[in-house]
Amino acid sequence: MNDPGSKKCSTCQRALPAGAFASNRxxxxxxxxxxxxxxxxxxxxxxxxxxxxxxVKVPVPRGHKRCPQCEKxxxxxxxxxxxxxSDGWASYCRECRAERNRTGYFKRKYGLAPAExxxxxxxxxxxxxxxxxxPAEHVDHRHETGRVRGVLCFSCNAALGQFxxxxxxxxxxxxxxxxxxxxxxxxxxxxxxxxx
Numbered sequence: 001m002n003d004p005g006s007k008k009c010s011t012c013q014r015a016l017p018a019g020a021f022a023s024n025r026x027x028x029x030x031x032x033x034x035x036x037x038x039x040x041x042x043x044x045x046x047x048x049x050x051x052x053x054x055x056v057k058v059p060v061p062r063g064h065k066r067c068p069q070c071e072k073x074x075x076x077x078x079x080x081x082x083x084x085x086s087d088g089w090a091s092y093c094r095e096c097r098a099e100r101n102r103t104g105y106f107k108r109k110y111g112l113a114p115a116e117x118x119x120x121x122x123x124x125x126x127x128x129x130x131x132x133x134x135p136a137e138h139v140d141h142r143h144e145t146g147r148v149r150g151v152l153c154f155s156c157n158a159a160l161g162q163f164x165x166x167x168x169x170x171x172x173x174x175x176x177x178x179x180x181x182x183x184x185x186x187x188x189x190x191x192x193x194x195x196x
Contacts, residue, residue, distance in 0.1 A: 007031060011038035065089055069096040110139055110148050121151050128153035130160075 006015045010033040021031040022039065032039060044054045058073065060066050066073045069092050080090040080097065090097055106112045121136050128134045134153030141148045143165060163169045184192035
């Protein structure tokens with residue numbers, strides 16, 4: 001005979017303490033008929049039959065959390081706070097979250113997968129297309145069409161933005177830097193010649 005603080009699991013037929021069963025308000029005793037272990041095993045088998053995998057539960061020490069992406073158990077100091085989650089911490093550790101945000105940003109903004117971006121940078125030998133010295137770190141695109149042109153360094157990308165992608169202004173700037181004066185020249189009284 002079962003003692004009052006225990007219940008028999010309908011699957012494994014073991015008499016277990018009430019804490020081994022999940023709650024179910026519709027049952028007379030307020031507990032599920034299967035113990036948590038049997039319910040988890042049933043869920044795992046159903047998911048695998050549907051072609052899905054179920055993550056194995058890993059014991060985590062107090063003050064730590066397991067990241068589902070890198071699968072490492074890390075202290076709470078490696079996590080961002082998130083009031084809306086059940087445990088008050090973000091779903092992914094700081095490193096994985098930063099990588100997921102970076103990947104998502106490039107996919108949303110430019111339609112680039114990480115492999116495509118890495119291929120572009122490798123094609124440029126890892127340097128900026130314009131200055132050929134600084135590392136290529138910033139995706140450059142046409143603002144009218146959104147089409148990606150290449151990967152530039154911060155300075156070159158900012159310079160194109162300051163010139164508002166106007167080729168005529170960029171050509172004048174190049175000529176200016178090369179020492180060609182772009183000021184109107186007085187040819188005759190009241191007549192100025194503009195540079196060609």
